[in-house]
Structures are given as C-alpha cells and as structure tokens.
Amino acid sequence: MRALVLHGFGKTTVEEVPDPVPGPDEVVIDVACVQPSVTECMLIAGDPVAMHEVLAARLAAGPTRFGGHEFAGVISTPGPGFPAGTRVTAVETAACGTCAACRRDRPDACPSPGVLGFTRPGAFAERVAVPAKSVVAVPDGITASQAAGVQPLAGALHGHAIAEVRPGDSVLILGAGVMGVLHTQVARHGGAGQIIVTGRSPAKRRLARQAGADLVVDAAQDVQAAVLAATGGIGADVVFETAGGMPGAGLAGTSTLDLAARCVRRGGRIVMVAVLPREAPAPLGLLRERSVALLHPRSGAGGYSPGGGAFEQALRLVRRGDVDVDCLVSHRLEGMDALPKALDITGNKAAHGALGPAQVTIGAWDQA
Ligand SMILES: [Zn+2]
The missing domain is CATH 3.90.180.10 (Medium-chain alcohol dehydrogenases, catalytic domain)
Known part of the structure; x- marks a missing residue:
C-alpha cells in the first residue's frame, strides 16, 4: 500500500x-x-x-x-x-x-x-x-x-466537562479556529450563559457567530475591556484558551494565557486547550492572586481522557445536527x-x- x-x-x-x-x-x-x-x-x-x-x-x-x-x-x-x-x-x-x-x-x-x-x-x-x-x-x-x-469535537466535549461549566456560566473562548468554534458549539448545547469568542480574521469571527457566540470580539481590539463590559465588570466564569501556540503555525504565541488571566473572573477557571512549548511563560502570580484554577484537558489514555464514550457523543451531536x-x-x-x-x-x-x-x-x- x-x-x-x-x-x-x-x-x-x-x-x-x-x-x-x-x-x-x-x-x-x-x-x-x-x-x-x-x-x-x-x-x-x-x-x-x-x-x-x-x-x-x-x-x-x-x-x-x-x-x-x-x-x-x-x-x-x-x-x-x-x-x-x-x-x-x-x-x-x-x-x-x-x-x-x-x-x-x-x-x-x-x-x-x-x-x-x-x-x-x-x-x-x-x-x-x-x-x-x-x-x-x-x-x-x-x-x-x-x-x-469528530476527534477534535470529542476533545471539546472533554474540555467542557473538565471546566465543569454550570448553567448560566459566562464562557470566553479565545480563538475562533477549529477548537474555538467547536468549543462554542459545545458551550451552546451545554448550558453556558453568555458566550464570548475572540478571533483575528473576519471569516473566523463570522464562523464564531454562526456557531452560536453571543458576542464576537476582534482579537486585535481591547479584549479585556470588551469582556469586562459584557460581564458587568466581573470577568468570564470560564475561559477556554484555544489561540496560543507557535506563531509560525498561525497561532498567537503565549500572550493569550496572560489575556485569559486578565479576562477570567476572580475564582474562575481557565482551560488550556492550546498546545504550548514546554517553557512557555505563565502569569502564575496573577493566577494565584486571583485564585484562578488553570486546568488542562487530560491527554493520554483511559481514565478521564476523551475515550470511546466522548467519540460516540460527538458523533451523536453531529448526527442530530446539534454541532456542525x-x-x-x-x-x-x-x-x-x-x-x-x-x-x-x-x-x-x-x-x-x-x-x-x-x-x-x-x-x-x-x-x-
Ligand atoms: Zn500502561
């Protein structure tokens, strides 16, 4: 072959x-x-x-x-x-x-x-x-x-579960790429309240809007100000960071984790969906000061990583037309x-x- x-x-x-x-x-x-x-x-x-x-x-x-x-x-x-x-x-x-x-x-x-x-x-x-x-x-x-x-969709379902999104939680999704758009659709069907998505290109922002975002922010604008204005000055309950990574691959470097730390509410959760270099800088002091939990989708096998059940659910959502x-x-x-x-x-x-x-x-x- x-x-x-x-x-x-x-x-x-x-x-x-x-x-x-x-x-x-x-x-x-x-x-x-x-x-x-x-x-x-x-x-x-x-x-x-x-x-x-x-x-x-x-x-x-x-x-x-x-x-x-x-x-x-x-x-x-x-x-x-x-x-x-x-x-x-x-x-x-x-x-x-x-x-x-x-x-x-x-x-x-x-x-x-x-x-x-x-x-x-x-x-x-x-x-x-x-x-x-x-x-x-x-x-x-x-x-x-x-x-x-469906493999990335299973990952998005898994990320949503890791974040323990509660009914009405405000969700900020940094990045309107594949994972950003899938997380938007999952949040929409998973009981999230206000869904805010950032994106750089107009095409991706359009996609985020179609995916069910309530507010779409140009990533080149002041994202923190937009998020604070939309959440009564509190910040988002949950942030999915899907934008960071190697700039050479069209990703946003490591500045997006810093942005996530400034946009999440005190006591909120950040889920690191993006794959970062091993030694990426992180605003640990700010996260500590604001009691923010930094969560990682489980990778690896079995246990809590996305397995057959998450794949089957992803296929179900696609078949029903709930996720595009x-x-x-x-x-x-x-x-x-x-x-x-x-x-x-x-x-x-x-x-x-x-x-x-x-x-x-x-x-x-x-x-x-
Ligand atoms: Zn083993």
Missing part, C-alpha cells in the same frame, strides 16, 4: 510501504478520509511542542511513519465486535494494559500508551491497523468527512498524493485561507 513517510523535519514523501499486519485483537481499516491536526503539522515541521524530542530521536535513526489520527474508514480485516464493512473511526490513544499504572487501574497514568500515528503507524496511509478496543462505530447518516472530524463540523472544512483534496499539500494547508491556514484542517479523501466510504 502507499503511505506518507517522514524523511526529516519538513520532508515528507508518499511511497510504497508494507501492508499493516493486524496483531491479536486488532482490525485493519481501509482509510476513507483523513485530516492532519495542527499539532501533527507543528511536529512534522520540527517545532518544539509535545513529543518533539521523541520524534527527533526517531528521525535520527532513519525515515519514519508519522501522523494520521483524525480519520474515518471501513473495516477490511475484521476483529472482535467489528465485522468487515463496518464504518468506523478510532480513539487515538490506548493504555498499554501491562505497566504498573495500568495494573493499578490508572490507565491515564500509563507512561507508554500506544498512540495512533505516533507510536504506531497512523492513517496517513491507505490502510491502518488499530486495536479493536479503540475502534468506534460510526452510525448511518454520518459522512466520512464528518467522522474524520462541515463548516470547518474549507479545503477538500483527493488521493494519497495530496497528503503533503494537506499538511502544508493545515500548518499554514492563514496563508491558504483555510478555516480548519484540509481533508484528504483516500478510499471508499459508501459500500456497495
């Missing part, structure tokens, strides 16, 4: 590789649609985020497969509970099941979880092997494009050879006028 291979930071090719061989309790999925995540684009470009050191060490040893955890496809080699022909997506992270943490029922503390597209080859390929326990069936009425886009994931897809590409271009578009959205990740159609979804 053909797959994306990484030969060095920023150097990708699409080439012939061996077909995946499923292990016990694994299935093989024919990939129908895949989209890169911004974090994957940053890692492939060599930015020092998340698992950069691990990827650097692997590349030093030679070419490697990397990326492809937001996808949908059709089971071709069946496994427990999943007959051939089932339309599916998958949870990207699975606890190892055998380490000390896993044996103590703490899968979220597993130091070496399997991660699709990272510790094992992902869906930047025609076929991908996945543990059956990670597979999520996709109900009828959902397109491959929608199913490939199609509005985020502005660039649709065809075929394996388009993968490098999809990475370029997703990693440089502003330059390409993209609203969300570029999706690539690879194989069939509607089975005859």
